[in-house]
Amino acid sequence: PSISDAELIQAWTQVLGLSGMAAGQSVTVLTSSETNRQTMRCAIIAAGLKGLVVNRLDLQPTNGGLSLSRDPLAYVGTTPLTGNRAAMAILKESDLVLDLMTLLFSPEQHEILASGGRILLAVEPPEVLVRLLPTLQDRDRVLAASAVLRAARSMHVTSDAGTDMQCALGDFPILEEYGFCDRPGRWDHWPSGFLATWSNEGSANGTIVLDRGDILLPHKSYVRDPITCTIRNGYVTDISGGLDADLLKSYMDSFHDPEAYALSHVGWGLQDRAHWSVMGFYDSENTIGMDPRAVAGNFLWSTGPNNEAGGTRDTACHIDIPMRNCTVMLDGRPVVEKGRVI
Numbered sequence: 132p133s134i135s136d137a138e139l140i141q142a143w144t145q146v147l148g149l150s151g152m153a154a155g156q157s158v159t160v161l162t163s164s165e166t167n168r169q170t171m172r173c174a175i176i177a178a179g180l181k182g183l184v185v186n187r188l189d190l191q192p193t194n195g196g197l198s199l200s201r202d203p204l205a206y207v208g209t210t211p212l213t214g215n216r217a218a219m220a221i222l223k224e225s226d227l228v229l230d231l232m233t234l235l236f237s238p239e240q241h242e243i244l245a246s247g248g249r250i251l252l253a254v255e256p257p258e259v260l261v262r263l264l265p266t267l268q269d270r271d272r273v274l275a276a277s278a279v280l281r282a283a284r285s286m287h288v289t290s291d292a293g294t295d296m297q298c299a300l301g302d303f304p305i306l307e308e309y310g311f312c313d314r315p316g317r318w319d320h321w322p323s324g325f326l327a328t329w330s331n332e333g334s335a336n337g338t339i340v341l342d343r344g345d346i347l348l349p350h351k352s353y354v355r356d357p358i359t360c361t362i363r364n365g366y367v368t369d370i371s372g373g374l375d376a377d378l379l380k381s382y383m384d385s386f387h388d389p390e391a392y393a394l395s396h397v398g399w400g401l402q403d404r405a406h407w408s409v410m411g412f413y414d415s416e417n418t419i420g421m422d423p424r425a426v427a428g429n430f431l432w433s434t435g436p437n438n439e440a441g442g443t444r445d446t447a448c449h450i451d452i453p454m455r456n457c458t459v460m461l462d463g464r465p466v467v468e469k470g471r472v473i
């Protein structure tokens with residue numbers, strides 16, 4: 132079953148409304164070769180119906196010859212905006228950028244936000260966008276969790292599979308993702324419903340064991356045989372296990388960048404309408420895997436860049452790893468218990 136234009140226009144109308152966009156404001160729809168045409172068409176119609184001044188900026192794809200994956204989140208840091216002054220001029224003048232091509236982790240994204248703009252990323256298939264349509268309740272849930280995370284100074288993650296990792300928190304901002312941009316300077320991602328922060332540089336230590344069924348992104352694979360990741364002073368120093376481990380390790384090694392093994396953001400999922408099984412129903416190139424990233428009760432950790440959070444690490448290799456059945460404690464207090472949100 133697919134989504135009708137009417138449904139998708141309604142969905143865009145709700146997201147633009149939640150973002151507080153008013154008639155006369157300007158929206159630039161950012162597209163590229165992989166942009167879903169129905170998503171683009173319905174975004175433009177919904178923005179027009181709201182009386183917004185709508186422009187579309189189509190950018191040339193980049194990194195195609197560098198990335199080993201077609202997933203836009205696989206090779207991050209440089210984008211079609213890198214060095215593209217004309218494109219930056221229109222985007223910095225826009226009140227809202229609808230990113231239908233994926234700028235995530237780019238310095239240009241920060242530049243646009245710093246000029247008071249808003250950026251909403253939306254590249255999942257239309258039916259996923261509609262099923263995970265953001266609500267005010269999503270925002271309230273994420274912001275409530277964010278207040279707890281912001282106050283925390285340490286995170287301790289454990290699991291029956293053998294995960295036991297600790298890290299210090301507090302040096303980086305909180306990444307709040309609830310699917311709409313309700314104030315200037317905000318980036319968000321529709322669909323989402325989760326939060327994260329970055330561990331203090333060099334502070335993560337212990338072991339993370341990816342159990343059967345945990346997920347690797349951008350691989351879009353459900354782990355079959357456990358992968359044991361050794362974490363020392365903020366870096367993954369060893370990856371061992373079976374074929375899954377070999378595939379992960381050889382992929383990360385292909386970047387020839389020691390920074391690729393650094394721990395990046397750590398957080399947990401709060402989206403009850405996201406499901407673990409969804410990724411298995413999609414060809415791997417037809418989704419970026421937001422269901423596993425957002426599913427309520429996951430522990431989501433990642434490796435690679437922290438420039439997103441104001442850090443200096445801009446490695447191109449970014450791996451997102453949503454895990455089930457973990458217990459996440461902040462200053463000794465559980466926020467997720469064996470995969471269930473407290």
Ligand SMILES: O=c1ccc(O)c[nH]1
Binds near residue numbers: 433
């Ligand atoms: O929405 C996203 C997607 C990927 C990621 O690493 C963070 N947030």
